[in-house]
Amino acid sequence: MQAPVLAIVDDDRDFGACLADVADRVGIRTRLLPSLAEAVPWLAGNDADLTMLDMTLPDGTGLELLERLPLKRHGQIVFVSGTNDAESIRRAVSTTATEFISKPLREDVLERLLQTTQDRYRQRLQPPGTPLLGLSPAMDAVRADIARVAPTGLNVLIAGETGTGKELVAAAIHQASGRRGRLVSVNCGALPAELMASQLFGHERGAFTGANARHAGFFEQAAGGTLFLDEIGEMPPALQVFLLRVLETRRIVRVGGTEEVPVDVRIVAATQRGMQTLGTDPGLRPDLFYRLGRYVIEMPPLRARGEDVFLLADAFIDALNREHRGDKRLDPHCRTGVMHHAWPGNVRELMAATERAYLVSDGDLVNVVPLLHTMAAPPVEDASSVLFRVGMSLQEIQDAMLHRTLAFHGGDKTATARSLGVSVRTIHNQLARSRGHG
Amino acid sequence: MDERPIHRLRNELNVISVGLIALKRRLTAEQAQEMQPTLERVSLALARCADLVATPPADTQSRIEQD
Numbered sequence: 294m295q296a297p298v299l300a301i302v303d304d305d306r307d308f309g310a311c312l313a314d315v316a317d318r319v320g321i322r323t324r325l326l327p328s329l330a331e332a333v334p335w336l337a338g339n340d341a342d343l344t345m346l347d348m349t350l351p352d353g354t355g356l357e358l359l360e361r362l363p364l365k366r367h368g369q370i371v372f373v374s375g376t377n378d379a380e381s382i383r384r385a386v387s388t389t390a391t392e393f394i395s396k397p398l399r400e401d402v403l404e405r406l407l408q409t410t411q412d413r414y415r416q417r418l419q420p421p422g423t424p425l426l427g428l429s430p431a432m433d434a435v436r437a438d439i440a441r442v443a444p445t446g447l448n449v450l451i452a453g454e455t456g457t458g459k460e461l462v463a464a465a466i467h468q469a470s471g472r473r474g475r476l477v478s479v480n481c482g483a484l485p486a487e488l489m490a491s492q493l494f495g496h497e498r499g500a501f502t503g504a505n506a507r508h509a510g511f512f513e514q515a516a517g518g519t520l521f522l523d524e525i526g527e528m529p530p531a532l533q534v535f536l537l538r539v540l541e542t543r544r545i546v547r548v549g550g551t552e553e554v555p556v557d558v559r560i561v562a563a564t565q566r567g568m569q570t571l572g573t574d575p576g577l578r579p580d581l582f583y584r585l586g587r588y589v590i591e592m593p594p595l596r597a598r599g600e601d602v603f604l605l606a607d608a609f610i611d612a613l614n615r616e617h618r619g620d621k622r623l624d625p626h627c628r629t630g631v632m633h634h635a636w637p638g639n640v641r642e643l644m645a646a647t648e649r650a651y652l653v654s655d656g657d658l659v660n661v662v663p664l665l666h667t668m669a670a671p672p673v674e675d676a677s678s679v680l681f682r683v684g685m686s687l688q689e690i691q692d693a694m695l696h697r698t699l700a701f702h703g704g705d706k707t708a709t710a711r712s713l714g715v716s717v718r719t720i721h722n723q724l725a726r727s728r729g730h731g
Numbered sequence: 732m733d734e735r736p737i738h739r740l741r742n743e744l745n746v747i748s749v750g751l752i753a754l755k756r757r758l759t760a761e762q763a764q765e766m767q768p769t770l771e772r773v774s775l776a777l778a779r780c781a782d783l784v785a786t787p788p789a790d791t792q793s794r795i796e797q798d
Contacts, residue, residue, distance in 0.1 A: 314756075396741045397747070398748055400751075
């Protein structure tokens, strides 16, 4: 069976075994490579979607391994090391490795890495030029936005919840722009703050200890193309000032250098903030927001895309059928549950739920149900939930549920009615009654 | 100061951290709920240890002494 592959190059076998256990549970195959002698031939002959690499190995260093590998065929390479030596860290991030993570590995970091691995694997399976799926008016508007803005060269800000497909929009803008350079994608939340400047703008030889050669940053790598800056609000404020200056002057200065280098790069940035709160993102400087936000594309949450949810589930099942040479289809009995679920993780959550359902189904029908979280979190009220206390009247519960669901769907009474399983007329009547009580 | 003991400690904490993540994912929802206070306490202790060993050895020693 095909699956994303994680290569663990680390001589700590307990770490490797635990990590393999966690990865296996989310459908990622692992390969433990405890030494250079084992890692070099295996990685030279096999594709890995993610390689987690220790700096110190029994017969060499992770840096040596990188020098001996055909890096182009490998996905993400991440150093995970117990070293705190600044020079080693700088040397590590001067290579094609995308990230340096200090041990101990945190749960949220590991989850992000595994998620990225699955996303990259799915992107690898997807034929190039795959359109943004969806027949809803909200997705028509997104496609119209892309067609309108792509050829203009304007910088674009994409706003949308996690899992709505912001990177796909960035790729579609790049593809439709006619720009000949590459699309370079950077997650600002994943880069260590102290190394971000060097990664974005590059550095000159001798800029710091271990900088043995000039390094082209993401701006230069995306020359003539598009630079996608995901989670732009996570960029340190000081760097946002530099970014603003680059946007204004279209020139960069490499770290440790004085020469201004002209760059022709289109910026597409993304934030998880919704349209209503875009300008109030505390992580994003207002002047940078105004510079980037001249054209904003809003990615709709899956819950606001109506029957697109079935279209997407069908498309995922088709892709899985092709991959596994199967002939399965969505179980009609799960349609109500799929439609009524809020999908807080949006398309990514639907994709994961579909994939899981596909793999566990014995017959021809795929019964998609939302994934259950292993860890039951304590109940906390938020935008997608209502906490009821013993002692509340049924009327209070009904009103609270109605208003929270309405807010969740952005005031869309049709979506609210569908979600609550009642008619739109009932929603109007309930609201009128509620106002009467208030 | 010799960095190696702290380096080793980071590696040990790493096994505990990923082992804990693996353990949490093996628990059923019911078991997870039952063990939640303990798991939270262990996670907090681990985060605190990770924070301590994240700093250079000299600082770590003085911070441990202060605590």
